[in-house]
Amino acid sequence: MNKKVSWGVLGTANIAVKKVIPAMLAGELTAVSAIASRDEESARAAADSLGIPRYFGSYDALLHDPDIDAVYIPLPNHLHLEWTTRAAEAGKHVLCEKPIGLNGDEVRDLIGVRNRTGVLIQEAFMIRTHPTWIAVKEIIASGRIGTLNAVTGFFSYYNDDPSNIRNDLEKGGGALLDIGCYCVNVSRFVFGNEPTEVSGLIERDPQSGIDRLSSSMMRFASGHSTFTCSTQLVPYQSMIFFGTKGRLEVQIPFNIPVETTTNLFVDDGSDLYERSLEKIEFEAADQYTIQGDVFSKAIMERAEPDYSLEDSFGNMSVLDAIFRSAKSGRAERPEVL
Ligand SMILES: NC(=O)c1ccc[n+]([C@@H]2O[C@H](COP(=O)([O-])OP(=O)(O)OC[C@H]3O[C@@H](n4cnc5c(N)ncnc54)[C@H](OP(=O)(O)O)[C@@H]3O)[C@@H](O)[C@H]2O)c1
Structure with a gap:
């Protein structure tokens, strides 16, 4: 090669x-x-x-x-x-x-x-290989925010264009598959295991039938994660991680800027007006460049890819369980391999 x-x-x-x-x-x-x-x-x-x-x-x-x-x-x-x-x-x-x-x-x-x-x-x-997300995992593992017990996320944009693939049910459109998948992904990433049960609420677009407003609560062994995602709301992204001693927040978590530094915010909560907030800056990095090179390296070295299909199955089976819960009105258990 x-x-x-x-x-x-x-x-x-x-x-x-x-x-x-x-x-x-x-x-x-x-x-x-x-x-x-x-x-x-x-x-x-x-x-x-x-x-x-x-x-x-x-x-x-x-x-x-x-x-x-x-x-x-x-x-x-x-x-x-x-x-x-x-x-x-x-x-x-x-x-x-x-x-x-x-x-x-x-x-x-x-x-x-x-x-x-x-x-x-x-x-x-691509977020899995970005230095900022690797740092999030390291800061949590270091104990800096105490024991991680709660995660909360939000991911939204406004797009009701009927010609866009996101608004076509047959093409796998909808908020959960398009962006909710990221909130599930980082929750599993930081807790380091799979949720044992999840609940879901879904509102569908009356014309296209796609889920345009979806929310979920996930129970992990050591805490809870909740998120809302929407394809018809003001654009916004947030992921906040709450520990017993501190709170960690990623700025623009899913579209981390390419040209400017990225910020992580850590706050020990000693001042509710956020005067105790500390900003940690990261060099600009392009998550798509890193993703391509990490995968190319795995090919060259005949190594396992960074993010396995077994991990993908875990993510997808949580999304499946959220869809099931929204229908059944009960908490559902994600399937395991
Ligand atoms: N990782 C990220 O940051 C990120 C961001 C955005 C989107 N995505 C993902 O990337 C994928 C593409 O999203 P996109 O918004 O870029 O899509 P898009 O602009 O609509 O492009 C999809 C492409 O698929 C091809 N295609 C083949 N059959 C098609 C069909 N039946 N209907 C429509 N297109 C068809 C077309 O290419 P040709 O006409 O040239 O064949 C089209 O340009 C999705 O899976 C999305 O979830 C990921």
């Missing part, structure tokens, strides 16, 4: 063209060698504007390119299982956008695909 892993991209998705590909192009171990679209002209335009050497008018054609080692899949959610499977069967390692499937059963299928094909498959939860 070359000094860099040769990547292909399936689809000219917004997130890929605007954020992830430019970030991956800056990676030390990552080369973006090809892009495919259902429409050859779109593929050509994206390749030209991003400086990608090859383009294809179908996803299949890219998967048959022997010079591609790995693919990044930023397709709509309902296509993640199909194209991750097809890429793995073509011998390509796969980094697929979140949520990697529509439910736990799809992730279970992908675990079978990975075991059968021997390629690496990872869900693109």
Whole structure:
């Protein structure tokens, strides 16, 4: 294998063209060698504007390119299982956008695909490799905020465009799969285990049927996590971690800025007007560049990916249980593998 892993991209998705590909192009171990679209002209335009050497008018054609080692899949959610499977069967390692499937059963299928094909498959939860999130975990482990007992999160934006994939139920739209998945993910990350039961409340958009306002309470062995997410509210992001001795808050937790420093806030609560608040600054870092390089390194070293499909299954089965609870009106237990 070359000094860099040769990547292909399936689809000219917004997130890929605007954020992830430019970030991956800056990676030390990552080369973006090809892009495919259902429409050859779109593929050509994206390749030209991003400086990608090859383009294809179908996803299949890219998967048959022997010079591609790995693919990044930023397709709509309902296509993640199909194209991750097809890429793995073509011998390509796969980094697929979140949520990697529509439910736990799809992730279970992908675990079978990975075991059968021997390629690496990872869900693109870019926050897991960002230095700020690694620091959050370290600060909590250091005991600085005492024993972590409660987590609370909020993630919202306003988007009621009927042509957007997030507003199409058939394509896996809705708040929980699009952004609630992050609140579940970081709760599991900081507690370091799975919730034993969860409750959910869901309000659906009367036209599209997607969940546009969803909230959950999750019981972990050592505390509680609650969150609300919405696709039709003022844009806002917050994750706060409460311990017996302090509170830790991540600024813009899911879209950590690329060009400016990031802040973590720690407060021991001695002054309710926040005069005891301490700001910890982090160097600017691009989570998509880091994610690409960490996955490329795992490919080169034939190591396990940083975020396993078993972890993805845990996340997805919590989301499944939230959906079940919203229907049943009772707390539900997430399925375990
Ligand atoms: N990690 C993050 O920070 C982050 C942020 C945003 C989104 N995402 C995830 O990335 C994925 C893409 O999101 P996005 O908003 O960028 O999507 P998007 O702009 O709507 O792009 C999706 C792409 O999929 C391709 N496609 C194939 N079949 C399609 C179909 N039936 N309907 C629509 N598009 C189809 C299209 O590419 P061609 O026409 O070129 O084939 C389209 O450009 C989602 O899974 C989302 O959850 C992740």
